[in-house]
Amino acid sequence: MRAALWFLALFAIAAAVALFAGNNQGTITVFWPPWRVDLSLNLTLLILLAAFVLLHVALRALSALFSLPRQARQWRLQQKERSVHTALLDALAQLLAGRFSRSRKAALAALAQERALAALDAQLPQAQQIRVLSHLLAAESAQALQDRPARDAHLQQALSESAERPVLASPETREGVQLRAARWALDDRDAPAALARLEELPQGAQRRTLALRLRLKAARQDRRTLEALETARLLAKHRAFSDAAAQSIVRGLATELVSGAHDPAQLLRAWDELETAEREMPEVAIHAAQRMVALRGDLAVARAWLLPVWERMIEEPRSLGESLRVKLVRALEAGLDSVDADWLARIESAQRNNPRDANLQYLAGMACMKRQLWGKAQQLLTHAGLALQDPALHRRAWQALAELAEARDDADQASAAWKRAAQTENP
Numbered sequence: 296m297r298a299a300l301w302f303l304a305l306f307a308i309a310a311a312v313a314l315f316a317g318n319n320q321g322t323i324t325v326f327w328p329p330w331r332v333d334l335s336l337n338l339t340l341l342i343l344l345a346a347f348v349l350l351h352v353a354l355r356a357l358s359a360l361f362s363l364p365r366q367a368r369q370w371r372l373q374q375k376e377r378s379v380h381t382a383l384l385d386a387l388a389q390l391l392a393g394r395f396s397r398s399r400k401a402a403l404a405a406l407a408q409e410r411a412l413a414a415l416d417a418q419l420p421q422a423q424q425i426r427v428l429s430h431l432l433a434a435e436s437a438q439a440l441q442d443r444p445a446r447d448a449h450l451q452q453a454l455s456e457s458a459e460r461p462v463l464a465s466p467e468t469r470e471g472v473q474l475r476a477a478r479w480a481l482d483d484r485d486a487p488a489a490l491a492r493l494e495e496l497p498q499g500a501q502r503r504t505l506a507l508r509l510r511l512k513a514a515r516q517d518r519r520t521l522e523a524l525e526t527a528r529l530l531a532k533h534r535a536f537s538d539a540a541a542q543s544i545v546r547g548l549a550t551e552l553v554s555g556a557h558d559p560a561q562l563l564r565a566w567d568e569l570e571t572a573e574r575e576m577p578e579v580a581i582h583a584a585q586r587m588v589a590l591r592g593d594l595a596v597a598r599a600w601l602l603p604v605w606e607r608m609i610e611e612p613r614s615l616g617e618s619l620r621v622k623l624v625r626a627l628e629a630g631l632d633s634v635d636a637d638w639l640a641r642i643e644s645a646q647r648n649n650p651r652d653a654n655l656q657y658l659a660g661m662a663c664m665k666r667q668l669w670g671k672a673q674q675l676l677t678h679a680g681l682a683l684q685d686p687a688l689h690r691r692a693w694q695a696l697a698e699l700a701e702a703r704d705d706a707d708q709a710s711a712a713w714k715r716a717a718q719t720e721n722p
Contacts, residue, residue, distance in 0.1 A: 372417045379408045386432045399436035405429045427456045427468050470500045477509050486517035504535045524548040549579045559592030577604045584626040594630035621685045624654045631665045653682035690716050
């Protein structure tokens with residue numbers, strides 16, 4: 296359709312020109328004494344058009360001629376600019392390939408070529424980023440080569456360059472330099488310096504996954520367990536780890552936080568710092584209770600911490616492994632001297648509902664022994680001593696039976712029980 300319209304327009308123009316030029320009787324007379332020149336109007340128009348075209352072509356030619364030096368300079372600057380980018384890309388490629396010396400040379404070459412361009416008054420729009428990235432690549436290569444003085448020098452220059460004229464610089468460039476500086480501090484085992492670098496980041500950048508990962512490592516290196524735990528929680532919310540890995544990291548840090556308490560008051564503060572899901576972790580609750588026992592704290596509080604784990608073990612026997620069940624029994628055994636009636640009822644009910652569970656038999660037997668129910672204690676501990684798999688509980692069961700036999704003045708049974716306990720201790 297468009298082509299047809301063009302043809303119609305051309306035909307209309309041709310018809311108009313033919314009508315105008317064919318019947319045009321006008322003439323133009325030019326007097327140039329002593330000459331007189333008569334020209335038709337059509338010829339005059341053609342001459343004027345040709346003169347205009349010729350003048351236009353001449354002016355374009357002169358413009359091209361006079362612009363040759365400028366174009367030559369522009370071409371040279373363009374070649375230098377390309378060489379800057381080529382050197383920068385080469386530095387990155389060499390760094391990824393593990394050729395650190397070549398990478399540093401290429402980065403320094405990019406810096407030298409950028410300075411040469413600046414000396415020619417040719418300012419690149421991204422000159423600042425090029426300088427910062429070149430210094431960063433040189434510093435990264437120096438870090439790989441264990442040249443710390445050169446690394447620190449390039450790092451300082453990169454920070455200085457990224458701090459100047461922030462309107463033109465991209466903020467991500469400076470943040471990237473700071474993150475790399477934090478990584479290098481971690482490699483040097485200088486956790487306080489890494490944390491200081493991370494603190495210099497803007498609030499939004501501090502919550503990025505990479506920054507949080509670095510903070511977690513630095514906090515663990517510097518033994519800031521609570522800060523590491525808070526960071527691990529954020530990483531878990533951001534799904535930076537798998538569910539299993541996140542749970543393992545949080546569990547380990549929570550246990551470490553509890554282990555750092557040196558008196559019952561500190562232990563209570565550490566427990567209050569934990570979230571509900573962390574308190575319900577069997578490993579954390581059992582470890583906290585054992586720590587309370589070791590610090591001679593309130594055993595009723597320790598049993599309250601163990602209650603969710605106990606209920607979980609009773610409702611879902613397979614939810615806890617054998618090692619955790621043994622640890623739970625040991626933690627409860629340590630507080631049997633002050634155990635209340637509710638806990639005694641729980642232990643007896645659990646043992647009756649699971650009569651073949653050796654761990655529950657042992658715990659119920661020790662509870663009966665503490666309550667001076669000698670006959671029932673002997674029965675339960677005897678069955679437990681024959682079925683327990685844990686060496687420590689097995690030994691403790693036979694020791695308790697030996698003590699019961701001695702209390703009855705039964706020397707033969709006491710000797711046999713002490714012998715079984717000794718065999719367990721020295722298999």
